[in-house]
Amino acid sequence: MWFLHIKNNTEWDIQDKEHQNRLLKDIDYKVIEKVEETKPALDYDTLSYAEIQAIAKEKGLKYNGIKKVELIESLKEGE
Known part of the structure; x- marks a missing residue:
């Protein structure tokens, strides 16, 4: 799950469920949807x-x- 720290605009990928639960309760973080950019293959x-x-x-x-x-x-x- 991806989190955004609102104050410093840092994105974090947190996999640990306990850590995710703590961040969900923290008002300085919000859940974001991270889209991985793929590099187009050369033809x-x-x-x-x-x-x-x-x-x-x-x-x-x-x-x-x-x-x-x-x-x-x-x-x-x-x-």
């Missing part, structure tokens, strides 16, 4: 060869003289 098929090479370079993979399909496979393996 390598829509990227240009140069963009794929740049991503491979950032990840420390060999990128020169390798076919686009092989680069995409190595990037997918590294995820």
